[in-house]
Amino acid sequence: MESLASSGYPLPINSPAMQILAAVLLLLVLIYLVKFIYAVIWLPRKIESHFKKQGIKGPPYRLIYGNSQEIGQLLKDAASKSIRFSHDILQRVAPHYYKWSAMYGKTVLFWFGSKPRLISADPAMIKELMVNHSGSVIKDAFNPLSKLLFGQGLVGLEGDKWSVHRKISSQAFNMERVKGWVPEIVATTLNELNKWEAQRGGRDEFEIDVHKALQNLFADIICKAAFGSSFEEGKRVYELQDQQAVLALQADRSIFLSSLSSDREEDRLSVEEVIDECKTFYFAGKETTANLMSWTLLLLAKHPDWQNRAREEVFRVCKNQLPNSENLTELKTVTSILQETLRLYPPVVMLLRKTAKNIKLGKLDIPANIEFHLPILAVHHDPEIWGDDANEFNPLRFSERRKPLVPYFPFGLGPRSCVGQNLAMAEAKIVLAMIVQRFSLAISPSYTHTPIRTWTMEPQYGAQIILSRVVNSS
Numbered sequence: 001m002e003s004l005a006s007s008g009y010p011l012p013i014n015s016p017a018m019q020i021l022a023a024v025l026l027l028l029v030l031i032y033l034v035k036f037i038y039a040v041i042w043l044p045r046k047i048e049s050h051f052k053k054q055g056i057k058g059p060p061y062r063l064i065y066g067n068s069q070e071i072g073q074l075l076k077d078a079a080s081k082s083i084r085f086s087h088d089i090l091q092r093v094a095p096h097y098y099k100w101s102a103m104y105g106k107t108v109l110f111w112f113g114s115k116p117r118l119i120s121a122d123p124a125m126i127k128e129l130m131v132n133h134s135g136s137v138i139k140d141a142f143n144p145l146s147k148l149l150f151g152q153g154l155v156g157l158e159g160d161k162w163s164v165h166r167k168i169s170s171q172a173f174n175m176e177r178v179k180g181w182v183p184e185i186v187a188t189t190l191n192e193l194n195k196w197e198a199q200r201g202g203r204d205e206f207e208i209d210v211h212k213a214l215q216n217l218f219a220d221i222i223c224k225a226a227f228g229s230s231f232e233e234g235k236r237v238y239e240l241q242d243q244q245a246v247l248a249l250q251a252d253r254s255i256f257l258s259s260l261s262s263d264r265e266e267d268r269l270s271v272e273e274v275i276d277e278c279k280t281f282y283f284a285g286k287e288t289t290a291n292l293m294s295w296t297l298l299l300l301a302k303h304p305d306w307q308n309r310a311r312e313e314v315f316r317v318c319k320n321q322l323p324n325s326e327n328l329t330e331l332k333t334v335t336s337i338l339q340e341t342l343r344l345y346p347p348v349v350m351l352l353r354k355t356a357k358n359i360k361l362g363k364l365d366i367p368a369n370i371e372f373h374l375p376i377l378a379v380h381h382d383p384e385i386w387g388d389d390a391n392e393f394n395p396l397r398f399s400e401r402r403k404p405l406v407p408y409f410p411f412g413l414g415p416r417s418c419v420g421q422n423l424a425m426a427e428a429k430i431v432l433a434m435i436v437q438r439f440s441l442a443i444s445p446s447y448t449h450t451p452i453r454t455w456t457m458e459p460q461y462g463a464q465i466i467l468s469r470v471v472n473s474s
């Protein structure tokens with residue numbers, strides 16, 4: 001005989017089948033509820049108390065949102081105001097850390113949703129985390145958006161794959177190779193400065209937003225080095241998926257790409273891997289270096305005494321000629337100026353790490369899955385490390401050989417430190433030398449001091465500088 005259910009009639013509410021269904025549903029809801037309470041209430045309380053016992057405190061955990069709403073509000077408020085042009089910028093760039101470190105100390109526990117984060121400007125803790133080779137501290141899983149921008153290159157790789165890519169990339173960026181790129185860097189910079197000269201159009205002085213102009217210049221330089229092509233051509237390597245392989249193969253003439261290939265089978269990257277590394281170098285290399293140069297020009301415009309010292313050195317070392325690779329080590333004042341700029345305005349403001357297992361850090365017990373935020377900016381501005389004049393621009397700090405520069409790490413520390421550091425410093429020295437050789441710099445009245453952290457730290461509304469032509473009387 002046909003059952004009620006199969007005949008299309010609903011089951012009676014008290015039938016055994018309906019009762020089983022209701023019981024299963026109730027069980028599922030209960031399991032979900034228990035999991036929710038465990039993850040959102042019990043675990044955060046347990047972690048909070050675990051750290052409190054070890055002397056680490058922070059803003060109280062708020063259900064579901066953690067402290068993300070407060071961070072959002074603090075960042076929004078900070079970004080809405082400009083500040084006077086001093087170098088005391090922590091409050092604007094990392095207002096949450098500025099507020100909490102004053103209340104809870106150098107290491108603070110806070111919550112992103114129900115996920116615990118430790119933010120620490122303690123140099124000893126940072127050093128231990130960054131030089132940890134045991135695999136118990138990792139870079140956090142790359143978010144999918146970053147993957148699109150960076151590709152699956154060095155920045156986001158872990159384990160054996162990272163080791164192979166790192167070894168090959170380190171060879172590609174060693175100092176001897178970088179010296180070989182100097183003529184290309186000089187030619188690209190000259191091309192850009194000729195555009196500035198054309199913009200001057202015979203006037204004694206003119207205003208330019210150097211921030212915008214430098215983004216294009218450094219994109220061009222990295223494209224020439226990485227793709228062996230111009231900015232416009234190079235952009236297509238990551239824009240046009242279909243043509244990636246073809247363009248990458250065309251780019252075989254690039255000095256950089258040829259150094260990525262190896263005679264040893266195990267050290268060879270596939271075409272796709274080379275493309276990913278090109279994307280990585282493009283994104284990791286252009287904005288960071290362009291921002292370093294924007295801040296350097298702003299600082300020299302603000303500190304004419306240092307601008308004059310830099311210019312005198314450049315004329316002494318390079319005469320009236322274009323810089324060459326031999327000049328790189330001779331430009332000592334220029335180097336100190338760049339180092340001091342990287343201290344006060346590090347393009348990478350914060351590093352991220354995550355514990356993969358329970359670890360011991362000094363005396364602290366740190367559970368697995370704790371994300372660390374390591375604010376380079378806060379360490380670089382700490383008066384306990386740099387003295388009472390920590391917020392002053394003083395390149396003399398770098399003029400003598402210092403003791404181990406652990407509290408100074410604009411390029412990171414340990415095995416994951418910046419692989420493009422030699423290239424970045426060479427580019428910056430050449431571009432700075434060529435600019436001060438031609439132009440004198442002054443801050444424009446339209447400039448507002450608004451450092452902000454996006455991918456990197458940049459001037460929120462540009463870097464408007466008044467340029468006038470330098471005539472070398474020597």
Ligand code: HEM
Nearest residue numbers: 154155281284285288289292348410411412418419420424
């Ligand atoms: C002033 C310019 C630059 C600054 C301040 C800078 C800063 C940094 C920092 C702080 C890290 C470490 C990130 C971490 O530990 O999580 C890093 C890594 C990296 N940088 Fe740079 N960088 C600069 C220029 C460049 C250039 C020019 C390139 C390449 C052309 C480059 C490529 C990379 C790559 C591939 C990594 C990842 C290395 C790895 O994980 O093994 N950077 N950079």
